[in-house]
Amino acid sequence: MAAPMELSCWGGDWGLPSLHPESLTVMAYAKFSGAPLTVNTINNTWRAPKGDVPALISQDIVISQPAKILNFLRKQKYNADYELSAKQGADTLAYIALLEEKLLPALLHTFWVEAENYCSVTKPWFASRIAFPLSLYLPGKMSREALNRILLTRGRPPLYSLTEVEAQIYRDAKECLNLLSKRLGTSQFFFGDTPTTLDAFVFGFLAPIYKVCFPRVQLQEHLKQLPNLCRFCDDILTCYFRLTVSGHSPAGQDTADANLQKLTQLVNKESNLIEKMDDNLRKSPQHPPRKLTTLKLATGGEESSPISRLSP
Amino acid sequence: TAAEPWPENAALYQQLKEEQILLSDNASSLAVQAFLQMCNLPIRVVCRANAEYMSPSGKLPFIHVGNQVVSELGPIVQFVKAKGHSLSDGLDEVQKAEMKAYMELVNNMLLTAELYLQWCDDVTVEEITHPRYGSPYPWPLNRILSYQKQWEVRRKMKAIGWAGKTLEQVLEDVDQCCQALSQRLGTQPYFFNKQPTELDALVFGHLFTILTTQLTTDELSEKVKNYSNLTAFCRRIEQQYFEGHDKDSSTTVAARSAKRSLLR
Numbered sequence: 001m002a003a004p005m006e007l008s009c010w011g012g013d014w015g016l017p018s019l020h021p022e023s024l025t026v027m028a029y030a031k032f033s034g035a036p037l038t039v040n041t042i043n044n045t046w047r048a049p050k051g052d053v054p055a056l057i058s059q060d061i062v063i064s065q066p067a068k069i070l071n072f073l074r075k076q077k078y079n080a081d082y083e084l085s086a087k088q089g090a091d092t093l094a095y096i097a098l099l100e101e102k103l104l105p106a107l108l109h110t111f112w113v114e115a116e117n118y119c120s121v122t123k124p125w126f127a128s129r130i131a132f133p134l135s136l137y138l139p140g141k142m143s144r145e146a147l148n149r150i151l152l153t154r155g156r157p158p159l160y161s162l163t164e165v166e167a168q169i170y171r172d173a174k175e176c177l178n179l180l181s182k183r184l185g186t187s188q189f190f191f192g193d194t195p196t197t198l199d200a201f202v203f204g205f206l207a208p209i210y211k212v213c214f215p216r217v218q219l220q221e222h223l224k225q226l227p228n229l230c231r232f233c234d235d236i237l238t239c240y241f242r243l244t245v246s247g248h249s250p251a252g253q254d255t256a257d258a259n260l261q262k263l264t265q266l267v268n269k270e271s272n273l274i275e276k277m278d279d280n281l282r283k284s285p286q287h288p289p290r291k292l293t294t295l296k297l298a299t300g301g302e303e304s305s306p307i308s309r310l311s312p
Numbered sequence: 313t314a315a316e317p318w319p320e321n322a323a324l325y326q327q328l329k330e331e332q333i334l335l336s337d338n339a340s341s342l343a344v345q346a347f348l349q350m351c352n353l354p355i356r357v358v359c360r361a362n363a364e365y366m367s368p369s370g371k372l373p374f375i376h377v378g379n380q381v382v383s384e385l386g387p388i389v390q391f392v393k394a395k396g397h398s399l400s401d402g403l404d405e406v407q408k409a410e411m412k413a414y415m416e417l418v419n420n421m422l423l424t425a426e427l428y429l430q431w432c433d434d435v436t437v438e439e440i441t442h443p444r445y446g447s448p449y450p451w452p453l454n455r456i457l458s459y460q461k462q463w464e465v466r467r468k469m470k471a472i473g474w475a476g477k478t479l480e481q482v483l484e485d486v487d488q489c490c491q492a493l494s495q496r497l498g499t500q501p502y503f504f505n506k507q508p509t510e511l512d513a514l515v516f517g518h519l520f521t522i523l524t525t526q527l528t529t530d531e532l533s534e535k536v537k538n539y540s541n542l543t544a545f546c547r548r549i550e551q552q553y554f555e556g557h558d559k560d561s562s563t564t565v566a567a568r569s570a571k572r573s574l575l576r
Contacts, residue, residue, distance in 0.1 A: 065473070090492035094413035097420035145471070152468040179409035 004038065005076075009054035011041030011129060014211045017241050019125070021107065022066045023054040025204030029070055031240040032195040035078035043129055066204075070197060081196045088191050092198045095183070095190075098176060099205050105150045106173030107205060109166065110219055112146035117214040174222045180206075181226040188235065195236070207233050318395060322355050322377045324348075325363045331447045332361060334440075335525050336426040341373040343385055343517025348375075349553040350508050351397045361448035389510050399509045407504060411511045414496060414503070418511075421489035422518045424474060425482050425532075431465040433479055435528050486535045490519075494539035501548060508549070515542075516549045 007030070009023030018024045018041070030037045042053065052064030056072060063069050074081075081089065111122050126142070127135040147162070154165045180202060189195045190202065209219050210233050223229060326341040327333040333341070341357075348355045355375065360366065367374040367383045374383035375391075382391045392398070400408060430441045445461060446454025469475045474482070493515060502508045503515070519542055523533050536542055 086495040087498070090495040091410065091413070093488065093492045094410070094417040094496075097417040098413040101416040101420055148467075149471040152471045179412060182405040183409045185406070 003059045005035065005056060005058040006040055007037045007054055007056055008040045008042065010126075011043070013125065014213060015237065016207055016211050019208055019212060020053065021104075021204045021208055023204075024207055025066045025200050026054050026056070026069050028195075028203045028236060028240065029073065029080060029197060029200035030078070032200060033073060033078035033080040035073050035076070041129075066201075070200075080194075080200070083194065084191060084196060088196075092196065095180075095198055096201050098179070099201060101153075102172045102176035103205055105154055105169040106219055107209060108146040108150055109169060110209065110214060110216070111212075112143045113150065113162075114214075114216050117216050118143060121212070121214055170218060173219055177219075177223055177226060177229065181229050184228050184232060186228065189232075195240075199232075199236070203233060203236050207237070316378055316395075318353050318397075319378055320354065322353070322375060323358045324355050324373050324375050325358050325360055325366060326373045327363050328359045328361055328448060332444055333359075334430050334444060335521060335527070336423060336430060337372045338525065339423070339426060339518040339521035340371075340385065341517070342521055343514045344373050344375070344388055346516050346549060346553060347385065347389065347399070347510055347513035348392075350399055350513055351392060353392065353397060385510065385514060399507065399513075400504075402507065403504060403509070411504070411509055414493070414511050415514055417489060417492065418514050418518060421485050422522075424469075424472070425486045425489075426518070426522070427465055428469060428474055428477070428482050429479075429527070429532060431462050432469055432475070437462065439528055483531055483535060486532065487538070490536055490539050490542060493519075494542050497541055497545060499541065501545075512545075512549065516546055519543075520546045520550065 007023075007026060009026065010018050010020035012018045016024065017027055017039075027037075027039065029035075037056075054064070054066070054069065056063045056069045058072075063072050073079075081092070084092070110117055112118055123139045123143075126139045130138050150165065150169065151162065154169055155161065184190060187193075190198045206223065206229060209223055210230060212220075214220070324341065324344060327337060345355065345357065363372055363374075364370060368381055369383045371384050374381055375388060377391070380391070382388050400411060403411060429436055431437060441462075442455070442458045446456075446458045448454075449457060466475065477485075497503055502512045504511075519536055522536050523543065523546060525533075527533075
């Protein structure tokens with residue numbers, strides 16, 4: 001029996017279990033391989049661990065970085081790649097490299113560097129989940145690190161200007177999405193019918209782009225033009241994370257039902273009131289027979305006549 | 313300008329071969345040379361001490377064709393394609409995706425490992441990199457340029473999370489990458505069976521350079537030698553595309569290096 005394992009990572013929103021690509025990758029892999037993980041999302045208590053996120057804690061060992069965490073899980077016999085051939089394993093490495101080199105810069109840019117997105121969505125979301133006063137500092141630091149990474153890997157020395165690089169990284173990201181779509185084709189997962197490490201990584205990178213609502217969404221718009229990738233994300237969310245496509249968890253669905261019930265009750269009350277008024281009117285002194293007859297003939301029924309007289 | 317045919321005097325610029333060029337730049341340069349040879353496009357190699365500064369993107373190598381200057385393998389492949397030469401036209405969409413993914417694997421793991429070794433491993437930095445990198449320049453300029461470049465590379469390593477790696481971990485990554493390449497290649501002559509593509513050129517550039525460059529230790533080349541189909545692959549490309557050209561200075565690279573381990 002394996003020791004209990006805890007995963008500390010960023011939480012989710014917009015129908016995702018986590019907003020953070022690396023956290024999402026690890027969570028997806030754990031679901032695919034059946035690893036029992038207790039997930040602790042970081043909230044603004046001081047008990048949140050410092051250092052790299054996501055982090056796997058098992059019997060006082062702390063492992064960070066998705067690749068190392070996945071390795072650890074495999075050693076504990078939670079292996080989602082059991083049925084892959086050697087060549088498929090090699091393909092996995094290659095496609096993960098493609099994601100990191102071509103898609104990640106644009107993903108980082110959309111979340112952390114694009115000013116409108118960062119100020120209106122990313123910063124408030126992360127700041128609300130970090131304890132004060134770290135919440136004043138940490139989002140800014142993450143943003144600077146993201147910008148740094150983009151400029152150092154794609155920028156040109158010695159000045160490293162962002163504007164030159166921006167257009168190129170989005171072009172590369174869109175090309176990467178096209179390549180992934182072509183590779184996936186009509187299969188359910190990248191290597192047949194069971195999800196593997198590669199599916200976890202692709203899901204981790206794609207789902208945040210797909211679901212999070214930003215003001216500047218050029219990457220999301222491009223992704224929505226690739227229906228097989230969208231279906232891929234939705235399938236994993238519904239099958240492995242039990243979230244409906246609209247993003248409501250079953251609990252959310254109940255609230256919607258409760259609202260619907262209340263509304264129905266109100267409508268019933270209204271119609272009861274109207275029926276009472278109808279009775280009162282019939283008992284009241286009769287109007288000149290001509291009008292009543294005309295009304296009766298026109299509407300063809302007793303109930304509708306008082307309503308048509310009463311309505312404005 | 314894209315419609316102009318390939319001129320006779322096209323030139324590829326790199327640093328000085330004997331004294332200055334480093335492992336990673338040599339690998340990149342050899343990859344471009346192999347690619348152009350595979351496309352049957354003549355190119356002569358010109359060595360300049362300040363090649364890095366002449367390059368439009370700061371990265372090497374770059375080619376000077378007609379009145380255009382293009383640097384790095386990716387853009388060069390696209391440039392050559394615009395002129396009507398391509399090695400990957402026969403691939404279907406899924407194969408093209410695979411080819412691009414494997415090229416990123418080489419950039420992501422092999423090239424980064426080479427950069428790590430030559431700029432972040434103290435022994436290598438002291439004994440090989442610093443003396444070579446600034447060698448065309450007088451003191452103190454040679455030291456200043458060296459330290460500046462080292463600082464730049466170390467910043468990049470830190471940003472992508474490689475700064476915390478030990479040499480053993482980096483060599484592990486190289487092994488993993490070579491294993492993936494070896495498994496993908498299998499028993500085929502080239503990665504996409506009968507015809508070489510830009511992926512073959514890139515892999516050849518890096519693996520051949522690793523196999524034939526003398527460093528402070530043999531650990532890096534040993535990792536590649538573990539996979540016999542990869543060494544056979546390098547020998548095959550060398551024999552087919554680099555031997556038997558008299559005046560091409562690209563043979564000097566292969567011939568000089570051939571004196572070393574490859575044929576042992």
